[in-house]
Amino acid sequence: MRKFVSIALIVTIVVLPILSLNQVFAVNVLISPPIAPRAPGQKTAVILDSLEQVYPFGFYGKLIVEQLQSAGYQVTVLQNRNVTLDFLVNQLHNYNVILWRTDSYTWEHREFWYVGQFASSAVQAEYASDFAQGWINGNGGIMGVSFDFINEHFPANSLPNVGLMLLISTDSNVYAPTFITAGANAVVYCIGEVSLAFSNIDDLTGQLTSYLTQGQTLYNAVYNSVSPFVQNVQTEDPLDSSYPPPFWYLGNGTLTLT
Numbered sequence: 001m002r003k004f005v006s007i008a009l010i011v012t013i014v015v016l017p018i019l020s021l022n023q024v025f026a027v028n029v030l031i032s033p034p035i036a037p038r039a040p041g042q043k044t045a046v047i048l049d050s051l052e053q054v055y056p057f058g059f060y061g062k063l064i065v066e067q068l069q070s071a072g073y074q075v076t077v078l079q080n081r082n083v084t085l086d087f088l089v090n091q092l093h094n095y096n097v098i099l100w101r102t103d104s105y106t107w108e109h110r111e112f113w114y115v116g117q118f119a120s121s122a123v124q125a126e127y128a129s130d131f132a133q134g135w136i137n138g139n140g141g142i143m144g145v146s147f148d149f150i151n152e153h154f155p156a157n158s159l160p161n162v163g164l165m166l167l168i169s170t171d172s173n174v175y176a177p178t179f180i181t182a183g184a185n186a187v188v189y190c191i192g193e194v195s196l197a198f199s200n201i202d203d204l205t206g207q208l209t210s211y212l213t214q215g216q217t218l219y220n221a222v223y224n225s226v227s228p229f230v231q232n233v234q235t236e237d238p239l240d241s242s243y244p245p246p247f248w249y250l251g252n253g254t255l256t257l258t
Helices: 019-029 058-070 086-090 120-124 126-132 146-154 176-181 197-213 218-230
Strands: 045-048 073-079 095-100 104-107 110-118 144-147 164-168 186-190 247-251
Touching: 045 058, 058 073, 086 110, 086 120, 086 144, 095 146, 095 197, 120 126, 144 146, 146 176, 164 176, 164 197, 176 186, 176 247, 186 218, 197 218, 218 247
Parallel strands: 045 073, 045 095, 095 164, 164 186
Antiparallel strands: 104 110, 110 144, 186 247
16 A cells, blocks of 8 residues: 555534444344345435455444435445456446545556455456456456556446445546546545555545535535645644645536435
């Protein structure tokens, strides 16, 4: 995991008691099957947490689930090996909101993003062409995909139902435009290297989703999350410099999650 300078963030969200959030998470969140059953008109969201085993989403994951549910979304959470290539390729179009929490790594001068699925001969056979072209990497035992894989498997208009994607990862600005072309109404992405250490990015993501589910537009939610740091008015210590958060967005800035 590559390091990124820490982001000091004061949480302004009104937090429910932890027990209440745990109950919401345990009772109402669909861990499986991958496709969440839904009633006609039901708004759906999926959280793909490819790093739960290494960097648990913990409290912030539960908080974001509660925020989305409060805005009327049925939420599915997939973690670690339950995030699969098949899910990425064949099921993302079923969801209105997608949050993908992952990170990038480099192998033989090519950048990959962790999926979470374990490497296996069956997966290699199913995606033989992608492996042959170097678009999938499983050398660490966990599947990773390159920009070329994402670009190949998400052609224009392949995600017509997706309103918002939140790509919480190092260098997710690289593939964010592909998801816009695929049909996502808006994509929030990270620029450059980020770190999940100390939950700084998770904290910021929780703030962002809080603004969105309270009715703020995407532009205002991103701006209000980022501007205190950019304007050097919010630091952890008087001796600290400001830390510009890496978030920005593409697409429809008037989108909300209400």
